[in-house]
Amino acid sequence: MPETMEIYIHIPFCKRKCNYCDFLSFPAAGKQMDSYMEALRLEIARTARDKDQLLPVRSVFFGGGTPSILPPAQIENVLSQIRKEFDLEEDAEISLEANPGTLDREKLNAYYKMGINRLSIGLQSTDNVLLKRLGRIHTKEEFICNYEDARAAGFENINIDLMSGLPGQTLSGYQEELQSVLDLKPEHISSYSLILEEGTPFYEDATIKRMLPDEETDRKMYHKTKEMLLENGYERYEISNYALPGKACRHNLGYWSRIPYLGFGLGASSYYPVDGQLARFSNEPDLSLYLEAPFVSFGERKDYEVLTRNSMIEEYMFLGLRKMEGISLRDFEEQFGIHPYIIYKNVLSSYLKDGYLCIKEDRLFLTEKGIDVSDYIFRDFMLVID
Ligand code: SF4
The missing domain is CATH 1.10.10 (Arc Repressor Mutant, subunit A)
Structure with missing residues (x-):
């Protein structure tokens, strides 16, 4: 049986929905966020008390959505709850996903002080025209300001998320974007190719489809990512993830190495031993139903499946x-x-x-x-x- 575990916290709120996004995320009002965070704490407390044998926690990941949309005190409350209920390893990796447009110096200082030691910034592109087309709420300049503030706050482990294959993106443009990110020397870079997901505005938009780079250009962007990142001292440790030596994301590696994890919050999935058998299950994805009953015993969760050999x-x-x-x-x-x-x-x-x-x-x-x-x-x- 496994000896360690990870925790994922889902924050489904965003300022605005991006045009390509099919994640479980939506814009929300302040009151709704307050109720959600309360439900989340309740779920964490009930889950921990319901389990006799919790494993030591090697990483906590606040993902979304946009966790940085919340006042830092809300994140801190959840983190304190986790510290109280679980056995958080002293050197645990504690990551927070943050989006420019929701960040400022005070927030970044507060995250660092509360013990968040890895920041994952959703930049996606450094081209302001592309950012606007994607429906992102920020510019390159805002991102740079946030990045510098994060360094000043003390963050020594920063990931930057990028995307390739964007409508209107050229190979040379992508190269320039990548170079401007490399100039900042983040510890970690993820670069994913855009996928048009059903139900998103991009999926329905014929003009956007016409603007997509062809398959060959898309491939070249993908290979360029590898070439430039390796040249700059990054190691590729997963298909789309690169890190400076020793800075691979522990949380992600845990997922690919089948370390058990508990997911808290709306629609969050878990992989955890239940009655001695490893199982996968998910939380309720409907917000009002989740708020009504944030804790449900594992066996009653959605898509509950004991893994066969x-x-x-x-x-x-x-x-x-x-x-x-x-x-x-x-x-x-x-x-x-x-x-x-x-x-x-x-x-x-x-x-x-x-x-x-x-x-x-x-x-x-x-x-x-x-x-x-x-x-x-x-x-x-x-x-x-x-
Ligand atoms: S910020 Fe991220 S989660 Fe939120 S809408 Fe945009 S892509 Fe989706």
Whole structure:
């Protein structure tokens, strides 16, 4: 059984909905936010008291939405509640997602003082025209001001989220954007390619679709990200995540390494041992229903599923292979009592032969060629057992 766990706190509020966003997030009034934060604290307290054996917590992640939309005291109350109810490791990573346009010097100072030690800033682009098109609420200049204030407050671990493949974005423009972020020397950079999600304004917009870079340009942006970041001393530790040595996000790594986590708040998902068996389950995604009953026993949660040995094996493969270090063959065998080559004989031999996967000593990982088609490869690891 696992020895440590992580906590995710979902703050679903944003100032305004971005044009590409399909996350569980929405604009909210002050009163609604107050009730939500109260419900959240209740959920944390009830969950902790309901569990006899809580694991030591190695990371806490405030995600959203836009957690930085809240007054810092609200975040501090939740963090104190976690400290009170859980065994938070002394050097735990405590991250907060923050969006320019909701930040100022006072807030940043307050976050740092309350013990938040990692800031993840949703920048997405440094081109003001693109930012406006995306429906973001900030400019590049506001971001830079926030970034400098965060450094002045004491933050030594900052992530910047970027996006490529944006409508109207060119390869040279993207390169310039990336360079201007590199000039700031953040410890961590995530860069994801835009995906048009159903139900978003972008999805419905024919003009936006016409403005998207073609597939080849999109690929080039993706490769440029890797090239420029590696040149600047970053290590790629996951398909879309890069960090300076020692600064990989512990919380994300935990997720890909199947460390148990409890998610608190609207729609938050969890992966946690219940009665000795690992299970996945989710919170209520409807705000009024969540506010009515913020705590529900684990077994009654949405999509409650005890993981079978087969689904654990599948997850081990497709989550583990997202990491550039891949998976340990020995560890797999120790956990499941069988060598992966026996279960995945056909898939593995074909991908290894064609150069999509590679084995070095004990580790199996994606090659560059494999990363380019990783979604297809992961699918094969899922289908083969069923
Ligand atoms: S700030 Fe983030 S969560 Fe909020 S609407 Fe924009 S993309 Fe979605």
